[in-house]
Amino acid sequence: MKDVKCECGHVNPHGTVLCEACGKVLVEQSQDQPLLDMRYEGSARRSQTYNKSIIDKIWNFFSSVKVGVWLIVITLVASAAGTILPQEMYIPPTMPAEEYYEDQYGWFGKLYYVLGFNNLYSSWWYLILIAMIGISLVICSLDRVVPLYKALKAQRVTRHEGFLKRQRLFGISENGDQQDLTAVKERLKSKRYHVREENGDLLAEKNRFSRWGPYVNHVGLIIFLIGGMLRFVPGMYIDKVLWLREGETKVVPETDGQYYVANEKFILENYDKEKDKTFEAAIDRAGMVVKNYQTNAVLYKRVGPAIPGEKPELEKVKEHKIKVNQPLKFERFALYQVDYKLDELNTMSFSLTNKDSGKTFGDIKVNLYDPKPKYDLENGYAVEVLSFFPDFEFGEDGEPTTKSRIPNNPAFVFKMISPEVPKGETSFVAIQQTIEPLGDNQYKMAFKGIETKNVTALTVRKDLTIWIIIVGGILFMIGVIQGAYWNHRRIWVQNKDGKIWIAAHTNKNWFGLKREIEFVLTETKLTIPNDQVQRERMDKEGV
């Protein structure tokens, strides 16, 4: 567990493969290899060397790239499995999820539900997988970037012979002189190399920053994950749907009763074949094509203290025509157009009619959201509403009942009062259905007409995490570009016993590096270094 002192005098941390300063091979096994493994500059990844306490063990587990790759593979497979059947939030609310999956998909559906795949993306084990990828990312990066940075910082110009001759690009020139070296130096500079010189040896280096690309990318990813995590913090992220009928004013959820929004009108426009001749063919093919979904909304702010239930005193803040992607914005909230329902029943009209003569004795108009108990029609005529079922059906016991409070299928029990029958006649009236439970009536409620209203649905959205996620995404891309479009290249030109040794290394694009060396060495007496990997391959293939 001791630091290793190289013969060049540099002290390396335990576990170092190549001396940080001169590049001498410090590990026995690597000494016989013809080529060096240059990953992370042969620096000591600490995790690989210390394995003492439980902390070290956990650290080492997450530090392994192999573990990281497996975590990603498992997460990928799990994510894919979550798309086989619809997630619970997308199934119709007609029956409990427990029954739905088995009912729709048989034994597989049941298994899917039992294993918790119906809510996969928010299940604890999926979150733990994601979290472990995050931890692996942090630790892998830390464990590599620090030693790599130190090694690149500590490198000296003069390198050990063993280091040079084990580089992929390597060659020895017998007849180089000082003139050649000066020319090479100038040409390297013209290729934007940063050239350092020590005792007649050269180290030319460029684009070292490209080595930090993956780590910048990882920082971006981690910031992205933090942004995702913050969505779970109350108040950071709100995503609710608000249904509003025309003419209705409702409190905006999650604003502590501070803001109200009114729907003045909902508009659905289609493309008109006559007006937009350009689209005639397309419209003929597709039928109706919607041009615009729009809610004319008014935003109000509550004045004074708020006690829920009290009629609020409202102050108009602004009007806005909410269209798709043109939300109504206030404070950090935005109201987006998300859904609609056309022609929801609002009122129904009936005429009190004598069945024999067909004569009518006045009309009533029933507001389906607030029907009156009694409608007076003068001259001794009146209609009482004995019962009202906004969403009528026959219950299990055969009695009329309502499924919900929305007037999807309104039904009434009317009591019709007339001078002939002052006690009243009872009639059950539903859509296209009349029942006279107490025998034949003289009068009937003749259906006259309906009025409808459109309903709009707005998404109430507040997202304080979006900027964190955007910053993470931008950093991610910067890292990718930084690592992908530049290559870290180093060329060593060194004087060993009067001979010129040339070696070169790049983290990628060896072809580009070779071209650059050819350019640098033209018009000199120096020989171009060999590609030892290629030569090795050719030797093997017997070419």
Next chain:
Amino acid sequence: MKKRRLVMRAIILLVLASAVAYTLYANLTKDNRMKVEVGKQAPDFVLVDMQGEKHKLSDYKGQGVFLNFWGTWCKPCEAEMPYINNQYNHYKDKGVTVLAVNVSESELAVNRFIERKKLDFPNVIDKDGQVQAAYGINPLPATFLIDKDGKVVKYHTGTLTEATVREFMEKIKP
């Protein structure tokens, strides 16, 4: 040197672990994170009953309040109404009152329901859903028990039996 590394690693792992633990906790509790927590002050509200009288929750300080949210279409609500009514009559002189909040239905529907079920306790209509929003109501029926100091003692959703209603009333009897 070695000790410093151990401390560094321990700190980093601790920070990561606590971030993960918090995320898991927040995610798993987000579905049942109640707007109104047991042990906390119940949000005040003002609603008007069918006779036009105002009911303000904070005016009931000193009494226990059995706060029930219901709808006429909700079968379990309908089933528990007679029990609540019986116990209301039994406990109303013992400092427990019932406030039944209908969820945004028409007056007619509510009145007809009260007549049919012969309910004696005050029923109020939460017309624009403000009180439901304040209490985070979903699903129905929902019952909150509020003690004489205005604190929430219990939250219950689902049908009640007569015995449970009695037990609940006992709980908030001052």
